[in-house]
Every structure is written in structure tokens, then in C-alpha cells.
Amino acid sequence: MKKVFIDGQAGTTGLQIYSRLKCRDDIELIEIDHARRKDVAARKEAINNADVVILCLPDEAAKESVLLIESPHVRVLDASSAHRVTAGWVYGLPEISLAQRQEIAEAKRVSNPGCYPTGAILLLNPLVSSGLLDTDYPYSINAISGYTGGGRDAIERFEDPSRSDYLSNPYRRYALHHEHKHVKEMAQYNGLTKKPVFQPAYGLYRQGILLQIPIHLSDHSLELTGDILREKLNDHYADSSFVTVLNKSETLSIDGLSPDIHNDSNDVTLGVFTPDGTDHAVLTASYDNLGKGASGAAVQNLEIMLNLVQSDGHVSALD
16 A cells, blocks of 8 residues: 655645545555654655655745655655746646646656646646647736635634734735746746736635636637637546536526635636627636645645546535
């Protein structure tokens, strides 16, 4: 039986991964005493006894954990952003292509996608790689996430009114003065020659992402319609277990979108909306920032790496 160690199990993502794995009978979870979870010697021993170590750590700590590996048999699944655009690491989004899934299955080092890039890449990659959308178009990506996406500090700022920096804003735009770390990831795995303009925000709710990409259809090289884009996405994800594309009838019947429709699951819903009287299309993705945007994706990648039976992607709600 394969052994798995979650380095950083006490964090938001680590706890959710543990919840998804603790009752499985096809792997053995290596655990260390909570009091020793920051003990380097204890962590090093656990890491080198594992078949796969899942890193749920800040970026620099994740890099340090990789340096603790001595056994050539240890494989790594990194849920941080430390290695997402690093040479030698395989990007853990199997829906990109069958070849990508095979690379994940064979890889020694896999980097879990970022929460926001997951939606942006699921939407754009099939459309750009097929030539329908241009690589040099000035894409704008707008997204709102539940505040759990900001980790423990953000959770406490939104939930602890005794803090001096307590937040009660219904909508809080952030990353105003620097390039968000997800931008390089979005550009690289969509094959874009221009970095997209990315505008992230947190809402006053715990989890769930709604991501939107507005485009001018007439600004692309090919003659496009919403139906053409929708058909391409539908064909690409026809065999996907977790990604669903709204058909035209479903699209027209929707009068609003919510970010929390897939909470506590690995599911994603993609949409193509074309407002009447415009040449615009708005590409949309709804999914759980803690699910397909983090822990659900990690478990999906682990199952591919170890050739395990795929689970349904659901997990109990985070306390």
C-alpha cells in the first residue's frame, strides 16, 4: 500500500486534503504528532518514508521541504505556488489534455494549479490552443473568491471582530499595487504572448469562486460566435468527470451566477454568455476555491499519480 505524507496538514488546504483521504483504504497516511509538526527531523523522516509527499505550505517552506528529500523514490505534489512555472515540474491540471494527464501519472514532481488559474485555464486553454482565440489578445480576468482563499490570516480578519484589522466589506478588491502571483501561471499555460490583466477580490462569504473573462469577438482573427466557443469547450470536456459546460438552453435560462454552487466538491461549471446586441462574449467558471481550486485538485492528482480509483470529489464542509 502506498504511503502519503501531508506536510502542512494543519493549514486550510492540508486539513481539507486530510479530510478527503483519512477514510481511504487504498493508501496509508503517515502522521506525526501535532507537537512535532514543525520539527525538521520528524518531518524529514516522514517525507523520506512516503511514496508521495503533499506540500501544503507557504512557498519558501515548500522549497525547503523539497530539499529535505533524500530518497530517490519520493514523489512530490506541491499545493503551494512555489513550483507552478518551474522547469522540471509537471502542471497538475489533467483536463488540459490526455497527454497532460499522462505526464502527471508519470511525474516525480507535480505542482497543483492555483485557485484562480484553474478557472482561467479551463476556459481559455482549449480555445487558444485550437486557434479560435488569439494568443496576443489583451485578456482581462475578473474573479471573486470566498475569503478562505486567503488562508488563515484572511479567515481570521473576516471572522474575528476583535481584531484591529477586522474586515466586514461585502466585496474587497486586493492586489492593487503588485502583479498577482497567478498571472505568470495564467499566461504560460494558456500560451498567451501578453500577460492578462487580472483583478481578484474576496467576498464576505467563506468559499466559492466566480471567474469571468470578457472578450470582444470581433477583435479576434477568426469569425466567432458564442455558439462556436461553447461547442469547442463542450467537445473538449465531453469526457471530463468534473467539468461541465452549460449548453445554449441552460445558458439562456440563467438570470444570475453564484460562486458557491459547487462548494465542498471538485466540480466546475463553465459558461459562454453573449449579451444581445453586442459582439461580446463573457466566459465564466464557477467552482470551489477549496475544492477544484485546491484540495480537490490535489486528491485528483494524487489518484492519477498512484493509479488509484477516482473518488467523487466531495468532502464534508470545512468547520
